[in-house]
Amino acid sequence: MKIRDLVIGVTVGFAAGYAVKEACTSKSVSPEKALKEVKSNVQNKIPVNGSWIHMNPEHYEKNDLDYDVYRGGLSSHEDGQTKQHDFVVDAKTGTILELDKQR
Template identity: 35%
Template sequence: MKLRDFLIGVATGLAAAVIIKEASEKVSPYVPAGQVLENIKKEFKKDAPIDGSWIYMKTDDFTNGIMTIPVYRGGISRMHAGEMQTFEFAADARSGVVVELIEV
């Protein structure tokens, strides 16, 4: 095998990888659910330690009366001032921004 043929193969493989990566981002433009949960936990940890957390990995529709957006639903529990606090949230699947936070 010639060096030129090898380099053409490597270049073709790299080009295919870039095209596949770009196409997959267009098909699923959502922020990974785990990353959304980690960002929310980081914000909660500023006030008090977290005892538990969870997030659904599949998106759900959230309507605010004007528009419907895909969201991840999840929850956080923590001890604050000697009492257990439990929160449920809905975070925009495209940006990770919390659009609803309810203390249960």
């Protein structure tokens, strides 16, 4: 075996290992993308006029499970009144964990 073949094999191995590591590491959803997902998921039920989201994830526990979440809110105009809806969305997946209507 030549040294050149050994160096090529090691280089390819390291590159493949690095690519697999990067693909497997769980990355968080950006707050902007999470807000966009929430709005698109509720648009059929809530006519959204405005929205906001906290940019820093926080720790959240629900049903004895721990999450890193973004908190945010939506405003809508329903029945002649402006209504506020608070939401909690998983920072890793973008899944809505809670959606509450303020009275």
